Amino acid sequence: xxxQSPVITIRGATITFPGVRALDGVDFRLYPGEIHALMGENGxxxxxxxxxxxxxxxxxxxxxxxxGTPVRFTNTSQSQAAGISxxxxxxxxxxxxxxAENVMLGHEPRxxxxxxxxxxxxxxxxxxxxxxxxxxxxSQLSSHVIGVQQLxxxxxxxxxxxxxxxxxxxxxxxxxxxxxxxxxxxxxLKAAGVAILFVSHFLEQVYEIADRIxxxxxxxxxxxxxxxxLPRFELISHMVGKSADELNAIAGQVKSEDLTRLEDEVPLxxxxxxxxxxMIEPFDLELYEGEVVGLVGLLGSGRTELARxxxxxxxxxxxxxxxKGQPVKLFSPRGSLRKQVAYSTEDRKREGVVGDxxxxxxxxxxxxxxxxxxxxxxxxxxxxxxxxxxxxLDIHPANPDLPIKNLSGGNQQxxxxxxxxxxxxxxxxxxxxxxxIDVGTKAEIxxxxxxxxxxxxSIVFISSELEEILRxxxxxxxxxxxxxxxxxxxxxxxxxxxxxxxxxxxxRTS
Amino acid sequence: xxxxxxxFTRILSRLTDRxxxxxxxxxLTLVIMLILGQIFFSxxxxxxxxxxxxxxxxxxxxxxxxLAVGMxxxxxxxxxxLSVGAVVALVGLVIARLLTSxxxxxxxxxxxxxxxxxxxxxIGVMVQVFGIQPFIASLAVMFLARGLAxxxxxxxxxxxxxxNGRTDLYPGQAQxxxxxxxxxxxxxxxxxxxxxxxxxxAFTVITIAFLVLHYTRFGRTVYGLGQGDGGTAVQRMGxxxxxxxxxxxxxxxxxxxxxxLLFALYxxxxxxxxxxxxxxxxxxxxxxxxxxxxxxxxFVLGSVCGVFVYGLIQVLNARWGLQSWWAKxxxxxxxxxxxxxxxxxxxxxxxxxxxxxVMADAIDPEFR
Numbered sequence: 001x002x003x004q005s006p007v008i009t010i011r012g013a014t015i016t017f018p019g020v021r022a023l024d025g026v027d028f029r030l031y032p033g034e035i036h037a038l039m040g041e042n043g044x045x046x047x048x049x050x051x052x053x054x055x056x057x058x059x060x061x062x063x064x065x066x067x068g069t070p071v072r073f074t075n076t077s078q079s080q081a082a083g084i085s086x087x088x089x090x091x092x093x094x095x096x097x098x099x100a101e102n103v104m105l106g107h108e109p110r111x112x113x114x115x116x117x118x119x120x121x122x123x124x125x126x127x128x129x130x131x132x133x134x135x136x137x138x139s140q141l142s143s144h145v146i147g148v149q150q151l152x153x154x155x156x157x158x159x160x161x162x163x164x165x166x167x168x169x170x171x172x173x174x175x176x177x178x179x180x181x182x183x184x185x186x187x188x189l190k191a192a193g194v195a196i197l198f199v200s201h202f203l204e205q206v207y208e209i210a211d212r213i214x215x216x217x218x219x220x221x222x223x224x225x226x227x228x229x230l231p232r233f234e235l236i237s238h239m240v241g242k243s244a245d246e247l248n249a250i251a252g253q254v255k256s257e258d259l260t261r262l263e264d265e266v267p268l269x270x271x272x273x274x275x276x277x278x279m280i281e282p283f284d285l286e287l288y289e290g291e292v293v294g295l296v297g298l299l300g301s302g303r304t305e306l307a308r309x310x311x312x313x314x315x316x317x318x319x320x321x322x323x324k325g326q327p328v329k330l331f332s333p334r335g336s337l338r339k340q341v342a343y344s345t346e347d348r349k350r351e352g353v354v355g356d357x358x359x360x361x362x363x364x365x366x367x368x369x370x371x372x373x374x375x376x377x378x379x380x381x382x383x384x385x386x387x388x389x390x391x392x393l394d395i396h397p398a399n400p401d402l403p404i405k406n407l408s409g410g411n412q413q414x415x416x417x418x419x420x421x422x423x424x425x426x427x428x429x430x431x432x433x434x435x436x437i438d439v440g441t442k443a444e445i446x447x448x449x450x451x452x453x454x455x456x457x458s459i460v461f462i463s464s465e466l467e468e469i470l471r472x473x474x475x476x477x478x479x480x481x482x483x484x485x486x487x488x489x490x491x492x493x494x495x496x497x498x499x500x501x502x503x504x505x506x507x508r509t510s
Numbered sequence: 511x512x513x514x515x516x517x518f519t520r521i522l523s524r525l526t527d528r529x530x531x532x533x534x535x536x537x538l539t540l541v542i543m544l545i546l547g548q549i550f551f552s553x554x555x556x557x558x559x560x561x562x563x564x565x566x567x568x569x570x571x572x573x574x575x576x577l578a579v580g581m582x583x584x585x586x587x588x589x590x591x592l593s594v595g596a597v598v599a600l601v602g603l604v605i606a607r608l609l610t611s612x613x614x615x616x617x618x619x620x621x622x623x624x625x626x627x628x629x630x631x632x633i634g635v636m637v638q639v640f641g642i643q644p645f646i647a648s649l650a651v652m653f654l655a656r657g658l659a660x661x662x663x664x665x666x667x668x669x670x671x672x673x674n675g676r677t678d679l680y681p682g683q684a685q686x687x688x689x690x691x692x693x694x695x696x697x698x699x700x701x702x703x704x705x706x707x708x709x710x711x712a713f714t715v716i717t718i719a720f721l722v723l724h725y726t727r728f729g730r731t732v733y734g735l736g737q738g739d740g741g742t743a744v745q746r747m748g749x750x751x752x753x754x755x756x757x758x759x760x761x762x763x764x765x766x767x768x769x770x771l772l773f774a775l776y777x778x779x780x781x782x783x784x785x786x787x788x789x790x791x792x793x794x795x796x797x798x799x800x801x802x803x804x805x806x807x808x809f810v811l812g813s814v815c816g817v818f819v820y821g822l823i824q825v826l827n828a829r830w831g832l833q834s835w836w837a838k839x840x841x842x843x844x845x846x847x848x849x850x851x852x853x854x855x856x857x858x859x860x861x862x863x864x865x866x867x868v869m870a871d872a873i874d875p876e877f878r
Contacts, residue, residue, distance in 0.1 A: 054746075056745075056746070075745075075750075076745055076746055076747075076748050077748040077749070077750070080748045086746070088746060092742060092743045092746045092747075093743055093747075094733070094734040094737050094743050094744060094747070095737055095806075096529075096733055096734075096736065096737050096806040096807055097730060097733055097734060101730055102747075105727065105730055105734075105747055105749065106727075106747050106748040106749055107748075108727070113726055114721065114725040114726060115724075115725045115726065115727070115730070117725075140529060156747075
């Protein structure tokens with residue numbers, strides 16, 4: 001492979017956004033006929049590098065050359081003309097057009113200036129069949145599920161005779177069989193001499209398919225390895241920038257402790273038959289000081305709905321909620337905030353961060369809301385709070401005056417956490433705090449959660465990833481079909497299979 | 511045979527696609543109105559549904575057809591163009607003023623249409639380059655055009671064959687008057703109907719618009735822009751959202767320019783207060799024609815149907831002998847029903863999108 005010359009060479013690529021150096025002197029090369037994995041945490045610069053390659057962003061300095069010729073793309077059609085096709089992380093297709101158009105538009109068969117629909121549908125169908133997808137190319141894209149849409153995006157990328165194929169998280173919405181299909185096509189293309197750049201969060205998949213790995217961290221290049229030379233754990237430590245021992249220490253810390261509860265201790269929060277029609281069936285739940293309670297269940301099983309009732313975002317129509325033994329009468333987020341209950345939403349983008357405000361303002365938001373509009377937080381006090389949380393949560397970049405939208409997902413999540421911690425809550429509800437966050441930050445946030453519980457905070461932790469729940473929680477409530485079906489204490493012996501069984505059987509066995 | 515059957519079901523499923531639902535609704539409304547007319551207003555000498563009816567509908571609404579076609583392009587991208595009514599007035603007055611001062615016909619018409627185009631480009635540049643809301647950008651151009659129309663003349667200028675017979679001094683004026691009264695006649699007696707120049711122009715524009723929207727890359731980009739992601743997806747597909755967006759407003763402006771010409775032919779004059787609220791009539795027709803105001807879904811032919819519904823309401827209203835404002839009441843009611851229908855459709859659409867997301871999450875490999 002090495003005697004060939006690379007099809008893409010990048011030297012010293014640098015891209016700066018206001019306040020953030022998204023790429024910092026990155027070198028990268030891609031050979032024909034290889035599958036090259038680009039790895040890194042969120043905010044490491046993977047997506048930025050890809051967008052530079054496809055002409056969405058322009059380099060501030062450095063150079064990109066294709067087959068030895070320096071190029072400068074100012075729009076996406078130029079990079080496509082140069083033989084680079086891309087499947088982006090988010091499905092970037094047009095839902096209200098037909099499948100055929102989404103696969104073919106931009107290189108559609110035409111008669112003069114007019115689209116030849118029949119030929120376009122035919123070509124699209126051929127491309128889809130290669131992915132073993134037999135859908136009507138004349139149907140509307142949005143009428144298909146996300147997985148199929150993702151396959152259409154892949155069909156689009158493979159429909160041109162591309163020299164370079166870039167796949168940015170193509171597997172995130174595919175099921176196992178579809179992933180296999182994709183991999184076999186990737187192997188075919190690789191055999192045909194196409195260079196493939198592959199980005200994925202799933203290490204398994206990377207180790208299954210890739211030949212070579214380039215690791216980025218904080219916008220800089222860490223290194224390039226042949227896959228066979230790089231064991232998994234080493235890869236993770238390169239991505240995170242921490243040694244293997246440190247990682248082990250974080251991961252193993254939590255589970256070993258045991259919680260002793262006094263007989264007559266009053267629970268911090270107690271739900272008795274709390275429920276709301278069409279959202280969640282009545283449930284009982286007790287939350288004690290210093291305890292982390294996990295909520296597990298499939299998406300739509302009522303986890304979020306339960307949390308919203310606890311927080312007062314929705315009004316229950318049955319049962320009652322007691323905080324420190326006192327029944328709650330008025331359900332509203334502001335009331336809860338005053339009673340020191342905080343809820344960090346699962347939908348970070350829509351309900352969480354306010355993109356155009358700075359990090360400082362985002363942190364101050366909840367605290368200010370509790371004080372009311374007429375008592376601004378004294379600047380000194382605010383600075384101190386912001387300073388404390390930015391260092392203790394290690395928010396990066398450490399500039400509180402940046403708009404939060406310029407931060408990576410993981411750091412946005414930390415800012416959200418800081419927002420609620422700033423209100424010094426006694427009960428903290430975290431809905432999917434680790435979604436879309438990389439390994440290193442995950443471990444860090446898990447550590448923070450454990451520390452907070454140690455200090456006496458009661459925490460409700462919602463996550464789709466069972467391993468996380470098992471690592472952090474003392475007690476686990478299992479949800480299914482808007483029912484709380486079981487509650488188990490976490491112990492050394494509890495494994496995820498048991499929880500799955502409970503979910504599958506509807507809670508009868510436990 | 512089996513393949514033919516399969517093909518048939520496929521075509522059938524495409525026709526009953528939910529995209530066509532609103533337009534089918536419009537067609538149904540149209541048919542119901544025609545049937546009502548046929549029942550109540552047919553006489554022994556002729557039915558309500560007749561060539562003269564359609565001919566008159568087209569004569570009275572040709573300019574509205576043009577505006578609706580242009581507006582369809584804009585609304586498909588999720589934008590709006592409020593300037594078209596004022597542009598109609600401005601263009602009409604410019605035509606009247608130029609012709610009555612002796613400028614030949616052809617240069618006048620070209621200039622007239624170009625005025626419309628440049629108004630559109632102005633809005634397009636404001637929207638695309640400076641990121642101004644289409645509502646505000648076109649509102650500004652609306653005031654601009656209306657103001658300019660008043661500067662051209664505050665009184666109505668008639669375009670007739672010069673009374674003193676000096677057609678040599680005012681060649682354009684005479685030609686224009688001739689064009690306005692030109693028609694091909696069919697039938698005789700009460701069944702007489704005609705094809706006029708505005709009809710031919712309107713149908714040419716509708717045909718071109720249809721071809722452009724459905725058979726060119728630009729047309730498909732227009733639909734793509736309407737999905738409301740600021741053109742990201744379209745751009746990533748290697749198309750040109752920026753240029754397309756400006757072009758859309760240029761198309762609307764050009765259509766408004768031609769509509770101004772048609773309105774001048776219809777009224778044989780130019781007046782600074784004509785076309786007041788006409789942009790809203792056009793928007794109403796487009797929405798009745800099944801185009802989503804949020805963008806991304808709709809058809810030129812739907813808008814044409816919308817204009818027919820609009821015109822037919824007025825005809826029926828007149829035949830019933832009701833005061834003309836009742837027509838507004840009915841149009842308002844129809845519009846309301848259609849907007850509610852659209853709302854129901856979009857709600858269903860987002861529900862399905864959410865369902866798709868939930869499914870995607872359920873097949874998350876973490877859970878296998």
